[in-house]
Amino acid sequence: MEASGQGIDAALLDRFAAIVGEAHALRSDADIAPYVSERRGLYSGRTPLVLRPGSVDEISRIMRLATETRTPIVPQGGNTGLVGGQMPDGSGREIVLSLSRLNRIRELDVQSNTVTVEAGVVLQTLRDAADAADRLFPLSLGSQGSCQIGGNLSSNAGGTGVLAYGNARDLCLGVEVVLPTGEVFDDLRKLKKDNTGYDLKNLFVGAEGTLGIITAAVLKLYPKPKGRAVAWVGVESPEAALWLYGLVADHAGTDLTAFELVSERTLDFVLRHIPGSVAPLDGPFPWNVLVEVSSARSEEDARNLLEDALENAILGSGDDIAHINAVFASSLAQSDAFWRLRESMSDAQRLEGASIKHDISVPVAAIPEFIERAAIAVEAVSPGARLVCFGHMGDGNLHYNISQPVGADGAAFLGLYRAMNKAVHDIVRDLGGSFSAEHGIGRLKRDELLATAPPVAIDLMRRVKAAFDPAGIMNPGKII
Amino acid sequence: MEASGQGIDAALLDRFAAIVGEAHALRSDADIAPYVSERRGLYSGRTPLVLRPGSVDEISRIMRLATETRTPIVPQGGNTGLVGGQMPDGSGREIVLSLSRLNRIRELDVQSNTVTVEAGVVLQTLRDAADAADRLFPLSLGSQGSCQIGGNLSSNAGGTGVLAYGNARDLCLGVEVVLPTGEVFDDLRKLKKDNTGYDLKNLFVGAEGTLGIITAAVLKLYPKPKGRAVAWVGVESPEAALWLYGLVADHAGTDLTAFELVSERTLDFVLRHIPGSVAPLDGPFPWNVLVEVSSARSEEDARNLLEDALENAILGSGDDIAHINAVFASSLAQSDAFWRLRESMSDAQRLEGASIKHDISVPVAAIPEFIERAAIAVEAVSPGARLVCFGHMGDGNLHYNISQPVGADGAAFLGLYRAMNKAVHDIVRDLGGSFSAEHGIGRLKRDELLATAPPVAIDLMRRVKAAFDPAGIMNPGKII
Numbered sequence: 016m017e018a019s020g021q022g023i024d025a026a027l028l029d030r031f032a033a034i035v036g037e038a039h040a041l042r043s044d045a046d047i048a049p050y051v052s053e054r055r056g057l058y059s060g061r062t063p064l065v066l067r068p069g070s071v072d073e074i075s076r077i078m079r080l081a082t083e084t085r086t087p088i089v090p091q092g093g094n095t096g097l098v099g100g101q102m103p104d105g106s107g108r109e110i111v112l113s114l115s116r117l118n119r120i121r122e123l124d125v126q127s128n129t130v131t132v133e134a135g136v137v138l139q140t141l142r143d144a145a146d147a148a149d150r151l152f153p154l155s156l157g158s159q160g161s162c163q164i165g166g167n168l169s170s171n172a173g174g175t176g177v178l179a180y181g182n183a184r185d186l187c188l189g190v191e192v193v194l195p196t197g198e199v200f201d202d203l204r205k206l207k208k209d210n211t212g213y214d215l216k217n218l219f220v221g222a223e224g225t226l227g228i229i230t231a232a233v234l235k236l237y238p239k240p241k242g243r244a245v246a247w248v249g250v251e252s253p254e255a256a257l258w259l260y261g262l263v264a265d266h267a268g269t270d271l272t273a274f275e276l277v278s279e280r281t282l283d284f285v286l287r288h289i290p291g292s293v294a295p296l297d298g299p300f301p302w303n304v305l306v307e308v309s310s311a312r313s314e315e316d317a318r319n320l321l322e323d324a325l326e327n328a329i330l331g332s333g334d335d336i337a338h339i340n341a342v343f344a345s346s347l348a349q350s351d352a353f354w355r356l357r358e359s360m361s362d363a364q365r366l367e368g369a370s371i372k373h374d375i376s377v378p379v380a381a382i383p384e385f386i387e388r389a390a391i392a393v394e395a396v397s398p399g400a401r402l403v404c405f406g407h408m409g410d411g412n413l414h415y416n417i418s419q420p421v422g423a424d425g426a427a428f429l430g431l432y433r434a435m436n437k438a439v440h441d442i443v444r445d446l447g448g449s450f451s452a453e454h455g456i457g458r459l460k461r462d463e464l465l466a467t468a469p470p471v472a473i474d475l476m477r478r479v480k481a482a483f484d485p486a487g488i489m490n491p492g493k494i495i
Numbered sequence: 496m497e498a499s500g501q502g503i504d505a506a507l508l509d510r511f512a513a514i515v516g517e518a519h520a521l522r523s524d525a526d527i528a529p530y531v532s533e534r535r536g537l538y539s540g541r542t543p544l545v546l547r548p549g550s551v552d553e554i555s556r557i558m559r560l561a562t563e564t565r566t567p568i569v570p571q572g573g574n575t576g577l578v579g580g581q582m583p584d585g586s587g588r589e590i591v592l593s594l595s596r597l598n599r600i601r602e603l604d605v606q607s608n609t610v611t612v613e614a615g616v617v618l619q620t621l622r623d624a625a626d627a628a629d630r631l632f633p634l635s636l637g638s639q640g641s642c643q644i645g646g647n648l649s650s651n652a653g654g655t656g657v658l659a660y661g662n663a664r665d666l667c668l669g670v671e672v673v674l675p676t677g678e679v680f681d682d683l684r685k686l687k688k689d690n691t692g693y694d695l696k697n698l699f700v701g702a703e704g705t706l707g708i709i710t711a712a713v714l715k716l717y718p719k720p721k722g723r724a725v726a727w728v729g730v731e732s733p734e735a736a737l738w739l740y741g742l743v744a745d746h747a748g749t750d751l752t753a754f755e756l757v758s759e760r761t762l763d764f765v766l767r768h769i770p771g772s773v774a775p776l777d778g779p780f781p782w783n784v785l786v787e788v789s790s791a792r793s794e795e796d797a798r799n800l801l802e803d804a805l806e807n808a809i810l811g812s813g814d815d816i817a818h819i820n821a822v823f824a825s826s827l828a829q830s831d832a833f834w835r836l837r838e839s840m841s842d843a844q845r846l847e848g849a850s851i852k853h854d855i856s857v858p859v860a861a862i863p864e865f866i867e868r869a870a871i872a873v874e875a876v877s878p879g880a881r882l883v884c885f886g887h888m889g890d891g892n893l894h895y896n897i898s899q900p901v902g903a904d905g906a907a908f909l910g911l912y913r914a915m916n917k918a919v920h921d922i923v924r925d926l927g928g929s930f931s932a933e934h935g936i937g938r939l940k941r942d943e944l945l946a947t948a949p950p951v952a953i954d955l956m957r958r959v960k961a962a963f964d965p966a967g968i969m970n971p972g973k974i975i
Contacts, residue, residue: 126741126860127891171690179749182688185665200951205858207890208662209929210651210701211944212936212974213956217697221690238745261606265718268791269659269749311748312800320792378685380606410687411607449689456692464691471680475963476693482958494692 022107027084028064031110034076039116041065050111051103053094058458060103062089065111071191071199071230077112078228079197087488088112090224092134092166095158097374098457100170100223100493109491114165117230123148128236129188129205134165134229141234150236153180157358165229171221173453175357178409179272179309180237182453184220189233192219192226195484205233218479223455224490226483240309242317243272245350246325248341249300253383255339256304259328260379260408263306266324270317273307275357276382276408280401284363284418285356292356295342304408305357307350318343357405364403364418369425371435373415375443376452382408385446392438393417397431412452415439436463456494464494502587507564508544511590514556519596521545530591531583533574538938540583542569545591551671551679551710557592558708559677567968568592570704572614572646575638577854578937580650580703580973589971594645597710603628608716609668609685614645614709621714630716633660637838645709651701653933655837658889659752659789660717662933664700669713672699672706675964685713698959703935704970706963720789722797723752725830726805728821729780733863735819736782739808740859740888743786746804750797753787755837756862756888760881764843764898765836772836775822784888785837787830798823837885844883844898849905851915853895855923856932862888865926872918873897877911892932895919916943936974944974 032040041047042064052059068074081088087109091101103109117133120141124130125148132141138159145152153176156162162172168190172183180186189204202216219227250256256276264271279301286292296303308324310317325341344350364370377385386404393400399420406413417435419428440450444467456464465473476495483489512520521527522544532539548554561568567589571581583589597613600621604610605628612621618639625632633656636642642652648670652663660666669684682696699707730736733756740754759781766772776783788804790797805821824830844850857865866884873880879900886893897915899908920930924947936944945953956975963969 124858124860126737127858128744129858171694173688173690177688181665184694185661194951194955198951200955201949202952204927204929205891206856206927206929206932207859208653208657208856208887208892208932210653210933210935211929211931211940211948212701212952213706213959214651214664214697214701215952215955215959217694221692221694226693238748240748257606264608266791268718268720268789270791309748311746311750312803323792376686376688378604378607378609379687380604407688411685412688447684447686449684449686449691451691452686452688453690455690460691468691469681471674471678472682472692472695475674475680475695478962479693479695479959482962483955 022063023086023110027086030080031064031066031077034073034080035066035068039067039069041067050091050094050113053102058099058102061105061107062103062109062111063107065113067113067116069116071193074112074193074228074230075197075199078193078195081488082196082486085486085488086110087491089490090114090228092163093137093158093161095162096166096170096457097454098459100455100457101166102458104492112228114163114230120144121231124205125150127205129233130236131203131231131233132164133231134163136164138162138164138167145236146239149239151239152234152236154183154186157361164232168220168229168232169222169224170455173412175273175275175407177407178274179269184217186235187216187220187232188235190216190219190229191231193228193230195227195486195489200227203231203233223457223493225480225494226489238311240311242310242312242314243307243350244317244321245305245307245344245353246321246341247295247353248304248306248325248339249296250302250304251300251338253302253386256302256408257380257383259304262328263324264409266327267308267320270308270310270320271409272309273305274409275305276406276413277303277305277357278402278404279303281360281403281405282356284367284403285359288363288366289359292359293352295353295356296340300340305353360403360405364416367401368419369428370403370419371417371429371432373436373439374452374454375415375439375448375450376410376412377443377446377448379409379411381446381448382411382413385442385448388442389415389439392442393435396435396438397428399423458493461492461494502543503566503590507566510560511544511546511557514553514560515546515548519547519549521547530571530574530593533582538579538582541585541587542583542589542591543587545593547593547596549596551673554592554673554708554710555677555679558673558675561968562676562966565966565968566590567971569970570594570708572643573617573638573641575642576646576650576937577934578939580935580937581646582938584972592708594643594710600624601711604685605630607685609713610716611683611711611713612644613711614643616644618642618644618647625716626719629719631719632714632716634663634666637841644712648700648709648712649702649704650935653892655753655755655887657887658754659749664697666715667696667700667712668715670696670699670709671711673708673710675707675966675969680707683711683713703937703973705960705974706969718791720791722790722792722794723787723830724797724801725785725787725824725833726801726821727775727833728784728786728805728819729776730782730784731780731818733782733866736784736888737860737863739784742808743804744889746807747788747800750788750790750800751889752789753785754889755785756886756893757783757785757837758882758884759783761840761883761885762836764847764883765839768843768846769839772839773832775833776820780820785833840883840885844896847881848899849908850883850899851897851909851912853916853919854932854934855895855919855928855930856890856892857923857926857928859889859891861926861928862891862893865922865928868922869895869919872922873915876915876918877908879903938973941972941974
């Protein structure tokens with residue numbers, strides 16, 4: 016029995032459904048709809064069947080059947096991905112496999128500082144569980160209320176905690192993976208050191224479900240900081256922000272937990288559109304920085320550390336740093352308010368018309384040059400287009416977004432998508448950067464990856480894909 | 496022209512030698528000797544030729560010729576590996592390729608906190624260069640005066656800096672690799688975030704030269720701590736050490752930079768055999784801990800932090816923690832003396848006769864159980880054998896070494912090698928641990944890996960090997 020050219024044979028669908036039970040095999044359009052479109056409406060697909068298995072064994076049996084019948088499987092977590100990696104294609108020949116029911120926290124080990132979780136656990140749920148055990152799980156994203164750990168690992172999620180704690184890959188000690196054949200690769204070890212052969216774990220992390228299905232993972236926990244301090248700093252230029260970053264990093268060391276860069280226009284959009292938002296500083300600055308330090312000792316210690324770091328910086332700013340100003344959050348509420356400004360940027364930008372976005376990284380030292388060169392390139396593609404530049408400066412990662420010129424036609428502006436991408440990404444490549452720092456490849460950037468990555472790298476990736484998924488049934492059309 | 500069954504055809508050797516020039520193609524026994532044996536005399540091999548290329552291009556040409564003629568190549572760095580991974584076999588059919596002449600630091604970027612180095616740079620040289628730029632390169636090993644970065648990455652080296660900064664893999668942002676075909680995989684990017692496809696880098700890191708030859712890497716640097724404080728603490732049991740670890744980690748957070756466990760006998764051997772060593776505490780304790788904290792702020796801050804952490808611990812130790820004592824290093828000289836005790840343990844043990852060593856890791860919380868169960872197992876294999884247990888407690892990594900019983904026959908004791916390994920490693924496996932935490936697989940542990948790793952994992956590793964090195968010429972007989 017094989018998947019047919021027109022959708023999938025009904026008898027085969029029944030065989031898949033029987034594995035999970037009819038209650039967990041969704042077939043009606045209404046039931047399927049949430050799995051074949053996403054929040055922004057950018058990606059959609061078709062499928063005759065969404066499977067919601069309740070165990071690793073069921074997933075294993077699904078994959079055995081999929082291999083036997085050459086049926087493509089699209090794993091899906093919280094459906095929050097930004098590049099279409101979780102979406103079936105339009106053929107109706109791919110089955111969606113939702114990990115949502117694998118949502119147990121299997122074990123939280125406070126002495127080893129590890130937590131063993133299933134793929135369907137929602138990130139916020141895990142953060143809360145760690146917090147209740149007086150631990151920190153540092154991965155933090157805008158979508159943490161609905162994204163799931165399996166998706167976080169499959170896309171190697173980043174976010175605001177990366178500066179101090181690393182990305183999803185860095186937080187992962189071990190994985191459990193169901194392979195395309197249905198075999199289970201069980202590497203759920205709570206070990207910080209293990210040099211017994213090739214690093215298979217990191218192949219599955221970031222593979223967007225194209226090599227196998229991550230069903231569980233062992234993740235690192237950290238002692239919960241006892242204090243945090245936040246400041247908002249206005250500076251004149253990206254160069255000044257880079258200089259400030261160096262000083263604060265030197266002074267706070269590993270206690271520096273965020274250093275977010277925000278352009279004047281980005282802040283302006285937030286102040287204009289997000290109710291209740293208040294400008295942190297008197298008067299505008301061309302560039303802003305949100306700095307956060309954390310202390311294992313106390314609130315007071317965090318505050319002192321941040322004040323010392325910024326006072327040193329302000330005292331030390333000579334003629335080259337024309338103008339700098341800082342305001343410290345004097346309460347938890349004010350800290351939250353500063354962070355809310357940062358987190359509202361995408362929402363605010365949406366209200367300024369069409370936008371073309373980039374998720375880029377460059378070496379930290381190259382950020383000022385990137386910003387200078389990219390602004391010229393963007394203006395050449397779309398005169399009057401408005402730069403909305405913000406991001407994780409300490410990681411060299413900017414969300415370099417562009418809003419349409421005021422009064423321009425949104426659709427016409429979006430027609431410049433490829434030209435704009437090329438203009439920005441050419442500069443990124445020239446600076447040794449990445450055109451997908453956090454969000455992955457998925458469907459969105461596959462063509463660009465294939466067109467621009469070194470042929471040797473593409474060839475190695477193809478060899479990995481062929482070695483792990485020779486039948487090509489794991490999330491086809493994503494990455495490679 | 497092919498490598499013959501008896502060594503390698505002389506004309507083929509000439510072709511290889513011509514690539515690097517005769518001055519860098521070693522053929523005499525005297526010239527070759529340092530490359531075919533190692534310091535401890537445990538591993539040796541034979542080769543007709545040691546190539547010392549001076550550029551990536553020469554390595555690329557060597558590998559093209561090796562692929563064309565099916566000639567096995569054994570890459571070698573500082574020849575300090577402990578599992579024979581750098582050693583040719585005894586056939587005389589393998590050519591040794593030394594990376595020593597690729598020893599340039601290509602770029603040190605203080606703003607991006609990265610350094611781009613060639614494989615042959617000696618670890619201490621890199622540490623010194625970072626220090627001169629007011630940065631820390633935190634990888635620190637006993638062999639750092641002679642081991643090389645290429646070997647450190649190929650073996651995913653650990654050491655004492657792992658607790659706070661991670662192992663060699665964690666410190667690596669990008670690699671340049673010559674593949675078996677001679678193609679160059681250039682991924683030397685200074686990026687903290689890059690989600691553009693499969694993580695190829697981490698396949699080469701830790702692969703012990705079996706997938707390709709790492710010729711250069713981009714590594715992370717850190718702001719140099721401005722203060723360090725060290726204490727030596729005596730406790731009654733591994734449980735007490737684990738309890739202390741939890742308290743200190745909670746109090747010092749990411750400033751905790753070492754937590755080394757040392758058994759009474761281990762310290763005793765050092766005091767007995769290493770000239771100038773002095774017992775840190777009045778009277779012996781069954782277990783000792785060397786604790787180090789670092790501060791980005793000042794020496795005084797580090798001292799205060801450590802004193803607060805340990806005073807809290809000592810005040811808080813109730814009836815369950817019968818006895819605890821701590822002495823703080825009052826000077827840099829005393830800190831160094833404490834660290835010297837820790838670093839002299841292998842040398843001291845050598846003077847107590849034959850020894851059987853294990854490089855194991857378990858979840859941190861399982862260390863007390865491991866120590867309790869392993870002691871019983873060791874006594875059953877060799878009554879009177881003396882445990883010499885020390886290691887990186889915060890990483891769950893112990894060097895669990897066993898010295899022969901007093902007065903026993905050393906050779907007879909070493910005859911128990913396999914039985915002892917099995918007794919210890921069975922417990923390690925039962926606790927979800929690793930039988931090679933730091934040192935890798937090489938020749939030493941290949942049979943055990945193949946015999947004990949899950950068949951699914953072995954199968955995946957074989958697929959990776961076949962995909963990257965189909966001709967099987969890259970460091971044959973190592974890992975897989």
